[in-house]
């Protein structure tokens with residue numbers, strides 16, 4: 001029904017944002033700024049103010065959504081197969097609808113389609129602008145209470161869209177994971193317990209590795225910390241020939257046999273080995289950031305989704321791309337005729 005011929009790269013989305021930034025700046029009511037500074041977005045990075053101005057003009061914002069690929073621009077009529085045309089309909093919240101209007105004898109085909117069909121915006125009663133604001137805030141990690149104060153969304157709307165966005169991030173980080181390490185590369189590995197309950201129930205061990213040279217990271221929830229489990233994860237995620245640094249846990253005793261160079265840190269004297277200088281400070285720092293991040297959200301369960309957002313943000317930083325631009329890129333190129341992978345949280349990120 002929808003023609004999904006679209007693939008827009010992250011760079012291309014930045015260019016599109018930059019070009020709309022110029023058009024928004026030309027609006028008559030945009031305040032001037034000192035020293036040529038811009039609060040509307042620069043270098044192809046969108047700000048909330050940019051979105052607010054953009055979505056004050058329904059036609060301009062719609063054009064933007066078609067350009068970045070967030071909305072599909074071509075539909076064939078579900079009734080007769082004719083191609084449909086976009087009509088302005090001021091009574092509708094978003095102001096537009098696709099209609100067929102093909103002449104059939106004395107009458108016309110009544111086929112019509114929501115502009116949200118087959119997109120990120122489908123199946124929700126919020127306007128296009130509201131979905132964009134909500135998505136923006138969630139991706140930019142604005143706290144729920146601040147989103148509520150600014151937009152008056154219900155707390156369940158915010159929670160649902162938060163979950164929805166983080167499912168996309170989880171799908172992305174799982175689908176785009178790359179093995180790290182290799183000859184002349186050093187990877188620090190470690191395990192850490194996530195989940196804050198004192199009785200230990202609901203807690204989850206996470207195994208992680210960080211490539212020092214690039215900062216590339218993987219985090220994998222594991223059922224236990226037996227040598228078999230951990231060696232399987234290591235073989236899956238770290239290239240042979242890598243220098244792997246860990247603590248002295250017996251779980252890692254077979255690393256050399258599996259083709260890795262192994263250095264250890266004796267934990268009793270801190271995270272730096274006094275004799276060899278080996279340390280696992282980078283992975284320790286990852287745990288620190290990830291846990292601080294999860295605490296900020298104060299979530300007791302579903303930490304896997306928050307961890308996914310943490311990983312998503314970290315990956316954007318490593319790639320030097322803006323996370324909202326990246327998120328638009330992922331959502332634009334996703335096929336919305338298939339539902340997201342709900343409850344498929346197991347596996348590596």
Ligand SMILES: [Zn+2]
Pocket residue numbers: 077078079080081082100101102109110111
């Ligand atoms: Zn038709």
